[in-house]
Amino acid sequence: MLATERESLRHEIAELAEKYEHKRDGMMPVLEAVQEKYHCVSDFAMQEVARQLGVFPTEVYGVVSFYSFLSTEPRGKFAIRLCRTLSCDFAGKREVARQLENELEIKFGETTPDGLFSLEYCNCLGMCDHGPALLVNNDVYTEVSPELVSDILEKYRRMFGPASQLEEKEASHA
Amino acid sequence: MASVIHIMERYEAGSGLKKALAMSRTDVIRQIRESGIRGRGGAGFPTAVKWNLCAVAQSPKKFIVCNADEGEPGTFKDRLLLTERPEVLLDGITIGGYAIGARLGVIYLRAEYAYMKPGLEAALAARRENKLLGKKVLGKDFDFDIEIRMGAGAYVCGEETALIESLEGSRGEPRNRPPYPVNTGLVGAPTAVNNVETLIACAQILVKGPDWFKKLGTDVSTGSKLLSISGDCRRPGVYEVGFGTSLKDILKLVEGEGAKAVQVGGASGRTVPAKQFGRKLGFEDLATGGSVIVIGPQRDMLGVAENFLEFFVEESCGQCTPCREGNPKLLEGVRLLKRGKCSVGYLRELQNLGRTMQAASKCGLGQSSANAFLDITEHFRSEILGRVPATKE
Numbered sequence: 001m002l003a004t005e006r007e008s009l010r011h012e013i014a015e016l017a018e019k020y021e022h023k024r025d026g027m028m029p030v031l032e033a034v035q036e037k038y039h040c041v042s043d044f045a046m047q048e049v050a051r052q053l054g055v056f057p058t059e060v061y062g063v064v065s066f067y068s069f070l071s072t073e074p075r076g077k078f079a080i081r082l083c084r085t086l087s088c089d090f091a092g093k094r095e096v097a098r099q100l101e102n103e104l105e106i107k108f109g110e111t112t113p114d115g116l117f118s119l120e121y122c123n124c125l126g127m128c129d130h131g132p133a134l135l136v137n138n139d140v141y142t143e144v145s146p147e148l149v150s151d152i153l154e155k156y157r158r159m160f161g162p163a164s165q166l167e168e169k170e171a172s173h174a
Numbered sequence: 175m176a177s178v179i180h181i182m183e184r185y186e187a188g189s190g191l192k193k194a195l196a197m198s199r200t201d202v203i204r205q206i207r208e209s210g211i212r213g214r215g216g217a218g219f220p221t222a223v224k225w226n227l228c229a230v231a232q233s234p235k236k237f238i239v240c241n242a243d244e245g246e247p248g249t250f251k252d253r254l255l256l257t258e259r260p261e262v263l264l265d266g267i268t269i270g271g272y273a274i275g276a277r278l279g280v281i282y283l284r285a286e287y288a289y290m291k292p293g294l295e296a297a298l299a300a301r302r303e304n305k306l307l308g309k310k311v312l313g314k315d316f317d318f319d320i321e322i323r324m325g326a327g328a329y330v331c332g333e334e335t336a337l338i339e340s341l342e343g344s345r346g347e348p349r350n351r352p353p354y355p356v357n358t359g360l361v362g363a364p365t366a367v368n369n370v371e372t373l374i375a376c377a378q379i380l381v382k383g384p385d386w387f388k389k390l391g392t393d394v395s396t397g398s399k400l401l402s403i404s405g406d407c408r409r410p411g412v413y414e415v416g417f418g419t420s421l422k423d424i425l426k427l428v429e430g431e432g433a434k435a436v437q438v439g440g441a442s443g444r445t446v447p448a449k450q451f452g453r454k455l456g457f458e459d460l461a462t463g464g465s466v467i468v469i470g471p472q473r474d475m476l477g478v479a480e481n482f483l484e485f486f487v488e489e490s491c492g493q494c495t496p497c498r499e500g501n502p503k504l505l506e507g508v509r510l511l512k513r514g515k516c517s518v519g520y521l522r523e524l525q526n527l528g529r530t531m532q533a534a535s536k537c538g539l540g541q542s543s544a545n546a547f548l549d550i551t552e553h554f555r556s557e558i559l560g561r562v563p564a565t566k567e
């Protein structure tokens with residue numbers, strides 16, 4: 001991470017912690033905000049949160065590792081979570097899972113090389129009457145069929161715009 | 175057999191709160207007591223007793239927490255309430271806060287429901303504008319506000335003491351009970367944790383009276399229940415029925431008559447085989463937070479057990495041994511059964527393990543995670559023993 005990036009992250013965490021008066025119960029909202037913006041809570045971020053809230057970094061790590069929506073490793077800009085629980089299973093989540101893997105060319109638990117999408121399972125999303133259900137970040141999709149998968153992904157790809165050609169060239173030489 | 179409209183009846187924003195604030199705190203709790211209402215989140219603890227314990231506790235600080243963590247597989251009625259009845263819910267939280275003497279209410283909203291947050295925030299802002307929240311609510315000597323805090327994807331945080339740990343900024347690990355949250359809850363202060371549906375029912379009871387509420391239900395389980403019905407039926411969705419309704423009637427309602435089993439109460443609930451569809455919903459027999467999953471004749475019951483056990487292995491907080499070690503053992507057993515590699519002797523050992531987990535686990539998760547396994551291995555023996563696995567293509 002660049003020194004300037006570190007500085008801005010440090011600054012942001014300080015501001016967030018300020019909002020919760022540097023109190024311990026600010027932990028979840030602060031971590032959630034960091035996760036949302038950076039798609040992970042890095043070692044550096046954990047140390048900063050610990051410093052700002054006056055707890056040990058191991059405590060922060062304990063919290064981050066406990067909750068499935070927080071992660072120490074970067075997730076995609078768009079985190080896809082497919083419900084794996086019974087009603088969605090009955091409704092055909094296996095076919096949707098397969099097509100997600102086909103379209104993204106990754107397996108569950110992985111992130112696409114461009115960092116755009118990560119794919120994982122989650123438990124019941126409270127949409128069991130309209131399964132199969134999945135989340136893309138905070139957006140919920142219901143009655144997802146294999147043929148709908150590519151449309152959903154396309155929507156997010158376009159939101160982000162086409163990748164830069166120079167960036168791709170750079171990557172191919174790396 | 176049709177569904178009813180009871181706690182889902184029309185409700186004028188602020189009406190229950192107006193009534194409550196015109197009464198003493200004890201009279202509010204008396205109304206709730208007379209209605210006989212018990213908690214809708216699953217455990218069924220009498221709401222008036224909970225509120226009264228909080229109300230009489232001596233403490234300068236008290237809290238009321240709305241449990242909107244709705245994580246039990248197959249449950250989605252709180253989703254409907256949070257999106258379509260926020261006004262009634264916010265009234266209910268405020269009434270509860272008044273009754274116990276709290277100045278702050280907290281809604282613990284699961285991360286999966288983050289998309290609801292803007293709507294709820296807007297409803298809160300409107301209430302502050304209309305003096306239904308803030309300093310001197312409705313001009314009375316009562317200051318109250320409500321804050322939303324988000325979960326981060328952990329089923330066990332629906333358990334009230336884990337929820338409190340999470341609110342305090344810790345891992346969501348359930349505490350030993352006692353002490354109960356009504357004495358030692360959020361930051362050590364007396365705290366009433368209530369389900370979304372409970373709070374909505376309480377607001378309605380204040381407006382329409384305890385006798386209105388008791389028009390439905392049974393003596394032990396008064397009132398109605400919202401059911402989240404999914405699985406193998408033609409008309410899944412949220413239904414409201416009186417307590418005491420039989421599974422047979424529910425299946426008729428949702429056109430799922432051919433079912434071979436019904437899962438009542440989600441992954442931690444009971445698996446009821448077809449020959450017992452005469453059983454009724456209620457705290458007397460089939461207690462439920464509202465999850466009803468219809469299991470059609472084409473389904474593999476071991477697949478059901480496997481799906482649930484995978485869920486519990488993932489969601490166990492790992493704090494106590496029976497739950498942390500027991501669930502993976504049961505899951506392994508189900509997979510052995512699936513491959514046709516489990517003797518009746520070993521199955522009996524697994525069943526004993528399941529009963530030990532029920533008795534020895536620290537919180538409701540581990541105490542109920544073996545339920546489906548035990549029910550399925552008891553009621554579907556002919557289906558699960560001596561399997562010859564399909565050969566690989």
Ligand SMILES: Cc1cc2nc3c(=O)[nH]c(=O)nc-3n(C[C@H](O)[C@H](O)[C@H](O)COP(=O)(O)O)c2cc1C
Pocket residue numbers: 212213214215216217218219221241242243244245246329330331332333334335367368369370372373537538539
């Ligand atoms: C593992 C576990 C998960 C739970 N999840 C929820 C939940 O999502 N929502 C809920 O209202 N209660 C849940 N409960 C029950 C709560 O601990 C508590 O009993 C309830 O919120 C009390 O509210 P009530 O009396 O209004 O039902 C859960 C319990 C356990 C053991």
Ligand code: SF4
Pocket residue numbers: 330347348489490491492493494495497498535536537538539540541
């Ligand atoms: S029963 Fe399971 S979830 Fe509950 S405290 Fe023990 S390990 Fe944690």
Ligand code: FES
Pocket residue numbers: 083084085086087088089123124125126127128131133247248249
């Ligand atoms: S089982 Fe998938 S949303 Fe409930």
